[in-house]
Amino acid sequence: MTTSSETSIRVRYAETDAMGIVHHAVYPVWMELGRSDFLRQAGMPYPEWEAVGIMMAVSELHLTYRAPARYDELVTVRSWLKSGGRRKVVFGYEVSRDGTRLVEGESVHLVVGPDGRHRTLPDAMLALVASAL
Amino acid sequence: MTTSSETSIRVRYAETDAMGIVHHAVYPVWMELGRSDFLRQAGMPYPEWEAVGIMMAVSELHLTYRAPARYDELVTVRSWLKSGGRRKVVFGYEVSRDGTRLVEGESVHLVVGPDGRHRTLPDAMLALVASAL
Amino acid sequence: MTTSSETSIRVRYAETDAMGIVHHAVYPVWMELGRSDFLRQAGMPYPEWEAVGIMMAVSELHLTYRAPARYDELVTVRSWLKSGGRRKVVFGYEVSRDGTRLVEGESVHLVVGPDGRHRTLPDAMLALVASAL
Amino acid sequence: MTTSSETSIRVRYAETDAMGIVHHAVYPVWMELGRSDFLRQAGMPYPEWEAVGIMMAVSELHLTYRAPARYDELVTVRSWLKSGGRRKVVFGYEVSRDGTRLVEGESVHLVVGPDGRHRTLPDAMLALVASAL
Numbered sequence: 001m002t003t004s005s006e007t008s009i010r011v012r013y014a015e016t017d018a019m020g021i022v023h024h025a026v027y028p029v030w031m032e033l034g035r036s037d038f039l040r041q042a043g044m045p046y047p048e049w050e051a052v053g054i055m056m057a058v059s060e061l062h063l064t065y066r067a068p069a070r071y072d073e074l075v076t077v078r079s080w081l082k083s084g085g086r087r088k089v090v091f092g093y094e095v096s097r098d099g100t101r102l103v104e105g106e107s108v109h110l111v112v113g114p115d116g117r118h119r120t121l122p123d124a125m126l127a128l129v130a131s132a133l
Numbered sequence: 134m135t136t137s138s139e140t141s142i143r144v145r146y147a148e149t150d151a152m153g154i155v156h157h158a159v160y161p162v163w164m165e166l167g168r169s170d171f172l173r174q175a176g177m178p179y180p181e182w183e184a185v186g187i188m189m190a191v192s193e194l195h196l197t198y199r200a201p202a203r204y205d206e207l208v209t210v211r212s213w214l215k216s217g218g219r220r221k222v223v224f225g226y227e228v229s230r231d232g233t234r235l236v237e238g239e240s241v242h243l244v245v246g247p248d249g250r251h252r253t254l255p256d257a258m259l260a261l262v263a264s265a266l
Numbered sequence: 267m268t269t270s271s272e273t274s275i276r277v278r279y280a281e282t283d284a285m286g287i288v289h290h291a292v293y294p295v296w297m298e299l300g301r302s303d304f305l306r307q308a309g310m311p312y313p314e315w316e317a318v319g320i321m322m323a324v325s326e327l328h329l330t331y332r333a334p335a336r337y338d339e340l341v342t343v344r345s346w347l348k349s350g351g352r353r354k355v356v357f358g359y360e361v362s363r364d365g366t367r368l369v370e371g372e373s374v375h376l377v378v379g380p381d382g383r384h385r386t387l388p389d390a391m392l393a394l395v396a397s398a399l
Numbered sequence: 400m401t402t403s404s405e406t407s408i409r410v411r412y413a414e415t416d417a418m419g420i421v422h423h424a425v426y427p428v429w430m431e432l433g434r435s436d437f438l439r440q441a442g443m444p445y446p447e448w449e450a451v452g453i454m455m456a457v458s459e460l461h462l463t464y465r466a467p468a469r470y471d472e473l474v475t476v477r478s479w480l481k482s483g484g485r486r487k488v489v490f491g492y493e494v495s496r497d498g499t500r501l502v503e504g505e506s507v508h509l510v511v512g513p514d515g516r517h518r519t520l521p522d523a524m525l526a527l528v529a530s531a532l
Contacts, residue, residue, distance in 0.1 A: 285454065290427060290460060292424075294423060298424070324423040325464050326463050327423060327464075328459075329460040329461075330459050331459070382420075382467065
């Protein structure tokens with residue numbers, strides 16, 4: 001059972017902006033990286049979802065920014081499953097540096113097929129999602 | 134008086150992902166572009182804010198995704214000021230294509246200085262913000 | 267006949283880095299945007315290439331950086347076809363601001379199919395390419 | 400002495416494009432990440448350069464693309480110093496996946512100050528550069 005996963009990220013120069021800090025649009029990318037690690041660790045890597053035609057389209061994104069990150073720092077994304085059902089899964093995230101919380105986030109996903117239309121999670125995947133909650 | 138601004142954006146190939154659609158982390162970048170145009174149109178271009186040491190740090194971001202955009206499409210970001218005070222301003226956004234709503238967004242900003250610490254908007258700027266509401 | 271195309275780009279905040287200037291990895295994205303405009307203007311929009319299963323995979327990229335661009339500036343990408351044959355096309359680019367040359371670039375493309383394997387340009391497309399030289 | 404450094408990178412979904420592969424503009428970002436690791440490993444982390452007002456402005460970039468990378472793959476960037484003097488340093492890169500060479504790159508850097516004007520490397524740094532060649 002996976003309660004949460006931790007992803008370590010070295011801040012790239014390209015991720016900073018003219019304020020000298022990590023641009024706010026970078027965090028959704030890090031959250032996705034965290035989600036990806038979470039799924040791998042939970043035994044259901046996202047490429048395997050895609051291989052069976054199940055995708056998680058992002059339907060909502062919520063972020064709260066508390067403190068900035070800077071170039072070359074090592075930050076950690078903690079990711080967990082907040083809720084999950086046949087049609088919708090919700091992930092939570094916390095980005096931190098040395099124990100200092102930088103950003104909190106949430107992403108809501110709808111289960112869709114390659115055509116973008118709604119699907120329902122197969123039983124085996126639903127079971128994995130349930131066990132990861 | 135500016136009620137809202139409209140920014141026209143041609144979707145870049147680099148903005149798409151392996152699902153064949155615009156990646157969700159691109160929308161905050163487009164919203165920022167819209168916000169920038171809104172401020173210019175309202176007579177207070179953001180570089181002038183920065184020149185007097187007033188910055189708008191992003192403190193919250195909320196997005197709802199309704200439909201995808203694709204490479205080479207022409208999308209429109211409509212941006213407006215939802216609320217604005219001495220310490221905090223809130224922007225609203227709608228990204229659409231040919232009248233179809235794709236994404237709705239909101240960004241919350243705190244007024245800070247180059248050191249990242251809180252500032253209050255000077256009177257002249259507050260008046261401009263008030264007139265743009 | 268299209269000798270060259272001009273694309274106007276407003277610099278995004280997200281495109282700057284901690285040096286306060288546009289990050290060097292942004293220019294290939296602008297060059298692609300310029301190339302896309304060039305093809306549209308030449309009567310062969312890239313989505314139409316893709317629709318018939320013809321893609322231009324990037325095989326080489328060369329850039330020379332002469333001066334930086336900054337947030338909110340309006341830059342121009344001039345794009346032209348340097349050479350073009352059945353299997354390979356080469357584009358040239360110049361990014362400038364108010365007549366000051368910022369970056370010069372070149373991209374080499376191989377004609378491939380959706381499977382990434384080599385293709386040859388259909389006659390009609392080759393004629394268009396030839397006329398744009 | 401550091402002959403070359405190796406940086407392991409997990410491909411992000413945001414780094415892919417509608418062709419289903421990593422977008423070509425992502426590689427300069429990975430090369431920079433590799434360069435950054437190289438400098439850290441060589442005992443001269445780039446933040447320390449910046450702290451003493453010495454920056455490496457990118458003046459040229461050259462890339463040759465041989466094979467694509469895809470989402471979730473683990474790629475390796477090997478980075479090394481090709482040449483280095485008081486005013487100019489040149490880095491070489493090879494991006495590979497499981498021994499398959501994907502991209503070769505080179506970046507040329509000029510030594511500048513925070514004002515963007517040319518500087519010369521201090522003796523201690525030049526010695527470090529020389530020892531890393």
